[in-house]
Amino acid sequence: MNASTDNTNGIVWWPADLDAAQSEAASTGKLILVDFFSPT
Amino acid sequence: MKVDTTDDANTLIVERFRQIWTPDLRILAADGYELDAFQGYWSPAEFTPRLLLGRARALARLHDEPEAELAYEEILRRFPRSFVAPEAAYWRAVMRYKNTHEPDDLLGGWSRTLHTQYPDTQWRMSQAWSEPPLRW
Numbered sequence: 001m002n003a004s005t006d007n008t009n010g011i012v013w014w015p016a017d018l019d020a021a022q023s024e025a026a027s028t029g030k031l032i033l034v035d036f037f038s039p040t
Numbered sequence: 041m042k043v044d045t046t047d048d049a050n051t052l053i054v055e056r057f058r059q060i061w062t063p064d065l066r067i068l069a070a071d072g073y074e075l076d077a078f079q080g081y082w083s084p085a086e087f088t089p090r091l092l093l094g095r096a097r098a099l100a101r102l103h104d105e106p107e108a109e110l111a112y113e114e115i116l117r118r119f120p121r122s123f124v125a126p127e128a129a130y131w132r133a134v135m136r137y138k139n140t141h142e143p144d145d146l147l148g149g150w151s152r153t154l155h156t157q158y159p160d161t162q163w164r165m166s167q168a169w170s171e172p173p174l175r176w
Contacts, residue, residue: 014041016050018072021041025070031098032068033091035042036059 067094075101089119093128100135109135116153126158130166 013035014021021032043050045062053059057066057074067076075098082090096111112132116125133149154164 016041016043016047016053018041018053021068022070022072025068029070031075031095032041032070032072033094034057034066034068036045036054036057036062036064036066037042038045038062 065091065094067098069098069102086123089115089122089124089128092119093124096128096131100131105135105138109139120157126154126161126163129153129158130163 014024018032018034021034024030025032043053043059045054045059061079063081064079065077066074068074076094078090078094092111092115096108096115099105099108099111109132112128112135115122115128116132119125130150133146133153136149137143137146139145150167154161154167158164
């Protein structure tokens, strides 16, 4: 799975795959930030 | 992670989190439990402190009081005039007290911040249970 980094704040954005995000969080000890958005 | 709520592929995650409006940000633990949530538009100047507040609240709810205290302290140091600063002041004192068990770290911590810097806020009220009703 490919992640992208927002250069303005260093947040690493993942595709909308909660299982992958939880696996990453479990292995790194990081929190998960979920951004629900509607395209404008 | 970003979730496009108009994409049918994301229906399950939208329903799981009872998501109804955008923008809507959630902070989750590794087990998927929701630790914090905030909705609506936040200006760039307010977004960073709100995000830091989310991290601090998450750390507190995960019972990492030492790191939570530092996280609340960072908000007060970097963004003392932000909308979320009064909440950070309230909880910094709580986290400090939980770390030291010294009553002055709680009551004095509130007094030194909320009473002087943020007197007309909800968080000033939230620690005023033993005082006469506040006059606004």
